Amino acid sequence: MGSTVLAAAMDELVARLAEVDPGKFPYAEVLKEFRRVGKHFVSKELLGALDAVRRRLAGRPTTQDRLLGRFLDCALDKWDGRYDYSTYVGLTLLPLPDGGDPWRALVRRDRLHLLLVTDALRFEIAAADGRTDALPRLRPTGRMLTKRCRLGNRAVGRELGHFHVADVEVATDPIGVSRQLCEAVMASASRDELRYLELSMLPVYVVHDEYLFIRVLQAFEATFALMAVQLSAVVRALAAGDGRGAVDALKAAETALRGAAPLFALLATMQVPAFRTFRQFTEGASAIQSENYKILEAFCRKPDPQRLESAAYGSVPEIRRRVMDGISNIDETLLAARASGRLTKPAGDEVATAMADFEAAIKLWRRTHHRLAVRMLGDRPGTGYTEGTRYLEHAIDVPVFLATGESEGRR
């Protein structure tokens, strides 16, 4: 499209926004423009018009308005000077597991994981077919498409059975399987699900691989949120002297984390030059700000004072405050349950074994994450203002629990 035509379309959109009823907000046009240039480069005129829409929303409490408010908070983060990990990844726009019953949280995570990964594959295939002009820079090769489809199919494997999606194993080549997967999953998606997938994709630039990066971060967040629910159930079970319940919930959290691990292999296909290009515009947004990751860590045990005073918890002030106020954690609750006799020695030992298994899964996650970061970043600093991979290297061996110290040697 010529630049005069584009400028006219933009003027028309800005003018429309000045009068639009928030209930009829033109999401599609706004998203198209954000994806045409990248969030970092959206024009001041459009951002100003969106800011005005946000002001008109004040005091309008309908569900639709609240959704629009959350969308605008993510879209206007750079304009407001509030840009961070949560707004970059659009966390408030996703139905993450958010407490309560661990079984419901698991169903929610599995569905979200399935939709996010499938949507990433859908974008890969649409780009290869020439059906989208979004994020056109540094498109991967055809061979890369095969690899991403294979790894993406593997990353959703477990969730498919769960939701009775039609048989997608008919095709034998990875791209064929992914095509069938996309068709089946997207056909099963509700309007709300399609909407949150659409709204939660606001890349900072126009490099193809950023789509995959954002979807993988979101999928991991869904798992961290689930694990936080499961670990809080472990604490409750231990407090009640229910060793079996604690073991089951620990095993469920371990399974959740191990089940999400194939996402790393998928993300490792990201092209290094592509990552280094778009990350120029992600400064200030880092998963070190992930509240879900830090809360699940704090449910295991109270972090050491040194870590609480470092960037690790300085980046999540709300979680740090909760930790300082005192969060019941697995380590202390286990010790108290054993000391009081609420948990017998054999039951306590079983819990300690499950904790050691969980710790091994966390450490594997940390090592894999570190390896990926080294590959993508080299020795560059992180976008969360740490020295980068050296920060991660130090964190690898930080004990997840102290109460299982004696079982460390076995792993």
Ligand code: HEM
């Ligand atoms: C290209 C891939 C990735 C690179 C290069 C990378 C790099 C980094 C770096 C350098 C840090 C240290 C903080 C900073 O300064 O930013 C960090 C922290 C972190 N990253 Fe990643 N990361 C990647 C992918 C991921 C993914 C997919 C997740 C999943 C959500 C993730 C989760 C985390 C978490 C939770 C932390 C905080 C760890 C802690 O405080 O101990 N990262 N990452």
